[in-house]
Amino acid sequence: MSSKPSKALLLPADYAQWLASLKSQISGARQRAVLSANREQIRLYHRIGSEILERQQRQGWGAKVIGRLSSDLQEAFPEMKGFSTSNLKYMRYFAEQWPTGLIGQQTADQLPWFHIVILLTKLSDHADREWYARQAIANGWPRVTLELHIKNRLRLRQGAAITNFESRLPAPHANLAHETLKDPYHFDFLGLGDEAHERDIENSLIRHITRFLLELGAGFAFVGKQFRIVVEGDEFFIDLLFYHTRLKCYVVVELKATAFKPGHAGQLNFYLSAVDAQIKAPDDKPTIGLLLCKTKKRLVAEYALSGIEKPIGIAEYQLVRSLPEPLDTNLPSIEEIEAQLALSAVEDEKAIESAPADKPTRKKRGKA
Structure with a gap:
């Protein structure tokens, strides 16, 4: 016994578009x-x-x-x-x-x-x-x-990296890019000791990519690690490559498990040139580099960047750090607020007790 075919519901031609519009209105x-x-x-x-x-x-x-x-x-x-x-x-x-x-x-x-x-x-x-x-x-x-x-x-770390952005990028973009970088970066969430090698740090950062992106800040989108580029038949591998959605540019991150050396800036400058030539789209802003070192000497870093063509920032990272005193010990907690209010109450009650008994203030306070 065959069943009659159900009548298909005929929808207006623009129904899907109208439904999407309604969903947008309701969400808004x-x-x-x-x-x-x-x-x-x-x-x-x-x-x-x-x-x-x-x-x-x-x-x-x-x-x-x-x-x-x-x-x-x-x-x-x-x-x-x-x-x-x-x-x-x-x-x-x-x-x-x-x-x-x-x-x-x-x-x-x-x-x-x-x-x-x-x-x-x-x-x-x-x-x-x-x-x-x-x-x-x-x-x-x-x-x-x-x-x-x-x-x-x-707040103390934001915009604290050493950069050459002011002389290598146009003013509005240079300021925004400078404020995007920090110094130092905190990688204590990795659980690694100070003796960790570059590849260990790199792999751990990718395993903890959510925390890593949070530490980098808003706008960073991960593209790849050990990102391969080929220049005249030779292979080179970028430690970490990101795209920054607000700066509208690629960001090359190089990790060094040693103190900063001027040669590190030259290597990063080469990577930036390659990314600009091979990957960067015509409407992208110039690629910027971030060199993360175990330690750095400020003047050495500034001298090294002064002769570099591409925009680069240099910052330290910390795998293990001693935390400062808990913020609550020096800040106005609710307990301190309550203590202050309680002291005020004691002073008020002393004043009331010393007032004449027939004053209405005493009667009202007694009820409270």
């Missing part, structure tokens, strides 16, 4: 809704923090009032998170540190709440907070990445 609307919700949350937290701060300063609140406020808000809005005592104290500290709601020239509501908490508790210098906030917004760093870059002192 969802993203805007998330961003809008985040902005409203950050602005709300700033208002709450500002009011707590203002009432504490004007009315002499102690820390206990924040605990009571936390309980009352959680009871009134059980479906909402974020009204814990600690979080309310973070809101107060947020408003105290950034009374305008701006982190430098950036609006704080461009960042998720826990990014703001990290900036407040892991950094004490306003300039550092502003720099990391700008980078987090520009590069879309998740919270874990922000914490890692703060821990690894990224």
Whole structure:
């Protein structure tokens, strides 16, 4: 018994295009809704923090009032998170540190709440907070990445490599390329000792390519290792080849498990010439080189680069490094904020106890 063939659904000729357009609109609307919700949350937290701060300063609140406020808000809005005592104290500290709601020239509501908490508790210098906030917004760093870059002192390393970019690249491109490189690079995630050979380091970097790309920074796309080029029948192998999506150019990375020597720059200069001649597309920017050495002497590196035709940067890498004191030991943690608030509460209570018994202030504080 044969079944009747089902009628095929006839779709308009432009249905696929229309569907793609609808998907794009829906995705955009969802993203805007998330961003809008985040902005409203950050602005709300700033208002709450500002009011707590203002009432504490004007009315002499102690820390206990924040605990009571936390309980009352959680009871009134059980479906909402974020009204814990600690979080309310973070809101107060947020408003105290950034009374305008701006982190430098950036609006704080461009960042998720826990990014703001990290900036407040892991950094004490306003300039550092502003720099990391700008980078987090520009590069879309998740919270874990922000914490890692703060821990690894990224601001001190960014743009610190020795380069000849200023004289070898046009001004806007030279500045951007210079800021792309670091010194030193931290490769402690490889688990290798200082005695490791170049090929061991190279292979380990590829095995940990995600961490390696994170350390290199935004925009690096991996092309290949021991990348083969042929010049007049002779084979040469580039340690690591990348393409930088923001600089719009190839980046040749050479590893040296020794101190920098002037001859290293000459070898890298040759590789850059070969890549420009054989691989670089007409609309690509000039290829740049990054020479990673175990150690370097600054003046030797500067002299070596002064006579090099191609744009090259020289930086050190660290396989093993002694970490500095934990950031939390010198920075305003929530415990320190609470201690400060508790001290304020003790002072307030002493003042209340010394006030006449019939004053309404004493009665109100007793209830709180």
